[in-house]
Amino acid sequence: MTVTYVLMQNLRRNPLRSALTCLAFALPMAVFVAALSFVVALRDMAQANEKQLRLAVHHKTSIINLLPEGMRRRIEALDPQRQRLTAVCGMRWFGGRVPGTPNTLTSLAADADTFPAVYAEVGLTPAEIEAWQRDRRAAVVGRGPAEQHGWKVGGRAVLESTVPPYLSLEFTIIRILDDPQRANVFYFRRDYMDEALREAGWDADKVNIFWVKCVSAEALRSLQQDIDALFADTPDETKSEDENAFIANFTQAAGDIPGLMKAMAVVVVFIIALVAGNTMMMSFRERTRELAVFKAIGFQSWRIFGIVLGESLLLAMAGSLLGIVPAALVLALAPARGMNVGPINALEVSPAAVAGSLIIAAAVGAAAGLWPAVQGLRLRTVDALRIPG
Amino acid sequence: MAENPAARTVRASESSIMGLPLVYHWRSLFARRSTTLLTVLVVAAVTAVLAWMLSFAAALRSSLAVAADGRKIIVLKRGATAESNSAIRAEDMNLLTQVEGLDIDPETGRALISPEMLVQVQLPRLADGGRTAANVAVRGVTGTAFSVHRNVQLDGRCFAAGSREVIVGRTAARQFAGLRVGDTINLGYGSDRGYTVVGTFSAGGGPMESEIWGYLPSLMNAYNRTLYSSAALRIAPDADSRAVIERIEGPAVQLNASTEADYWREQAMLVRVYLAVAGVLVGLMAVAAVLSVANTMYASVAGRTREIAMLRTIGFGPGRILAGFVLEAAILALIGGVLGCAACAAWLRLVGNTKDMFGATTFTSMAFQIVLDPRTAAEALACVVLVGAAGAVFPARRAARLPAISGLREV
Numbered sequence: 001m002t003v004t005y006v007l008m009q010n011l012r013r014n015p016l017r018s019a020l021t022c023l024a025f026a027l028p029m030a031v032f033v034a035a036l037s038f039v040v041a042l043r044d045m046a047q048a049n050e051k052q053l054r055l056a057v058h059h060k061t062s063i064i065n066l067l068p069e070g071m072r073r074r075i076e077a078l079d080p081q082r083q084r085l086t087a088v089c090g091m092r093w094f095g096g097r098v099p100g101t102p103n104t105l106t107s108l109a110a111d112a113d114t115f116p117a118v119y120a121e122v123g124l125t126p127a128e129i130e131a132w133q134r135d136r137r138a139a140v141v142g143r144g145p146a147e148q149h150g151w152k153v154g155g156r157a158v159l160e161s162t163v164p165p166y167l168s169l170e171f172t173i174i175r176i177l178d179d180p181q182r183a184n185v186f187y188f189r190r191d192y193m194d195e196a197l198r199e200a201g202w203d204a205d206k207v208n209i210f211w212v213k214c215v216s217a218e219a220l221r222s223l224q225q226d227i228d229a230l231f232a233d234t235p236d237e238t239k240s241e242d243e244n245a246f247i248a249n250f251t252q253a254a255g256d257i258p259g260l261m262k263a264m265a266v267v268v269v270f271i272i273a274l275v276a277g278n279t280m281m282m283s284f285r286e287r288t289r290e291l292a293v294f295k296a297i298g299f300q301s302w303r304i305f306g307i308v309l310g311e312s313l314l315l316a317m318a319g320s321l322l323g324i325v326p327a328a329l330v331l332a333l334a335p336a337r338g339m340n341v342g343p344i345n346a347l348e349v350s351p352a353a354v355a356g357s358l359i360i361a362a363a364v365g366a367a368a369g370l371w372p373a374v375q376g377l378r379l380r381t382v383d384a385l386r387i388p389g
Numbered sequence: 390m391a392e393n394p395a396a397r398t399v400r401a402s403e404s405s406i407m408g409l410p411l412v413y414h415w416r417s418l419f420a421r422r423s424t425t426l427l428t429v430l431v432v433a434a435v436t437a438v439l440a441w442m443l444s445f446a447a448a449l450r451s452s453l454a455v456a457a458d459g460r461k462i463i464v465l466k467r468g469a470t471a472e473s474n475s476a477i478r479a480e481d482m483n484l485l486t487q488v489e490g491l492d493i494d495p496e497t498g499r500a501l502i503s504p505e506m507l508v509q510v511q512l513p514r515l516a517d518g519g520r521t522a523a524n525v526a527v528r529g530v531t532g533t534a535f536s537v538h539r540n541v542q543l544d545g546r547c548f549a550a551g552s553r554e555v556i557v558g559r560t561a562a563r564q565f566a567g568l569r570v571g572d573t574i575n576l577g578y579g580s581d582r583g584y585t586v587v588g589t590f591s592a593g594g595g596p597m598e599s600e601i602w603g604y605l606p607s608l609m610n611a612y613n614r615t616l617y618s619s620a621a622l623r624i625a626p627d628a629d630s631r632a633v634i635e636r637i638e639g640p641a642v643q644l645n646a647s648t649e650a651d652y653w654r655e656q657a658m659l660v661r662v663y664l665a666v667a668g669v670l671v672g673l674m675a676v677a678a679v680l681s682v683a684n685t686m687y688a689s690v691a692g693r694t695r696e697i698a699m700l701r702t703i704g705f706g707p708g709r710i711l712a713g714f715v716l717e718a719a720i721l722a723l724i725g726g727v728l729g730c731a732a733c734a735a736w737l738r739l740v741g742n743t744k745d746m747f748g749a750t751t752f753t754s755m756a757f758q759i760v761l762d763p764r765t766a767a768e769a770l771a772c773v774v775l776v777g778a779a780g781a782v783f784p785a786r787r788a789a790r791l792p793a794i795s796g797l798r799e800v
Contacts, residue, residue, distance in 0.1 A: 035670075163474040
């Protein structure tokens, strides 16, 4: 009679309880894996951003306060030898949406010459960079709107702006991005937007933000200070932040979903620990006598320990798989980026999150089984045999 | 299995008329202390999250309810999605004065039209010690605004016309740094752009309490603007709002109009999506709590087979047994619920009860203060009692169907 056999028999003895425990484990674990995926995705994004060493420079009063594009030369002049910064790219908010749809895309007009260098990780191929430089209507778009509207590389797309003077522009798609973090973006050339703004008699040659690509973290910190000092006490006083600090303002403004997810994850671990602990305590109590019989017929204590702990672990793993697999499938088949709501776009179940969830589940299972298992280890055969039931 | 001491306290005389006495269930719960405690804690954890979510939803609801002034219309440029990205020319503003059905200011004899400009200022959040900053709406208004937005009540002085002074909404003052009376904030372009906060205002708890208000001409000057953002109109008591909206959207004026209620409902989309996501997560956890209660009650029924058979023998019908077990689980859930509500209230008090979120298209923050009021707590408790009862139905049915005679034989 092997330990595994006893284990399976035990789980089968009260199938209802095993099933209820599994399900009570599975549902919170489905929440957990989604929450953890989200946290992992944001952490990956933050790490990736950090590597990009980009500094966001915007008006101190608000990002809607426009900065004159000439400031780019003054920023570049801080480092004429290019020892601290690689390139500076000005961006202006277009707030475009596909005519007849409600969702505003993260559409930004970028300096044509420096965009490929400052956004090197977007990974434009030399041919695409050439197309970007050649075609004033070139646009690099995320896969969210591309899938939704059936856009193809080489095809046309029209966006109408939601900010004055409500331009309507036509673009040529030169690249569709796979990166889930950029699922909702629409980058295009700022000279094209400025031309249309001038025709409409509107302020051109202005940007909302300058992205400064730096060579090192130290260079980024020193430029952050130098740039803000350069424009202090001018009408265009700036606030410089690294990319993660800049993004944090927006994730907070979208309701701090990362915070919500983290809180949910903590509550879930608490709940499953209690559920598993409860089950293990109930089954141990009912089986004290039986375990004593095992001991009496010669099972060593560590085997009893193994049987109890193994049951708990097995239940926890089965329950968490039952939760994780459907959650991963649902998110894979119906990606959250379809909802087009801020940071939720990034929600995809990642292998790291699945692994993390399984580890947490195993830890919870082990912890829940530990107390009864130790009791089993300490079981005094003679006393336990006296217990009725 | 030890005899449940609670069973002994039941006196046949009182039980034959009513159901099982409450004290029996209360003591039964304590007979299996550790299991009960663990289940109570599961329910408490779910309730805490649920109560927080319901409180947030209630805050949103009350804020939007306040904004639902049926006599108020917000006019935007066609194609604009929010006041902050709308631009209206002075000529168009003049066209609005000719729209029929507007309320008239008794003092000036002119239509109640409030021209407004909406921009934003980045201010640190107090909740996270200024680590992140929010985009706070800055609204340029004239005196007419106070006749159109009737729920706006000044607390202290108003800004003086032509001066660099602002007043701030109550919620904004609580949630964002640098907005106390006497503080100075920078607005607009230009090297001399400090504006002094001279007073606060309330708007009945509505979204405007998250804003900063200043004198329209000064602010337009500060932002080098010649265009207004939007207009707020008050329609005459006898006029039909639909008809007025049609006139504004018609060929003569060609602007976009919506009632204030519709406007803010649309802006709250993001908040509602957020609440829906939270709702799905809480729902999944609540089902887990149901299962956990079921597990506990099944074990309880299995452990009390003899006791239940005894109760049947002394005259308790299956219906009463069933009701008794459901009641027992409901009590268990209620204890968990009360604990959970207490945890939620403690969280709001200790960790913070402020939250601000972007409007769907405004790019500015709507701030909320989340309060666990008695009504919300009652809602949460009602949900939780349902969770407990739902978890108990099947185990209780099993208890009710136990055959009395063979049950008595069971050890």
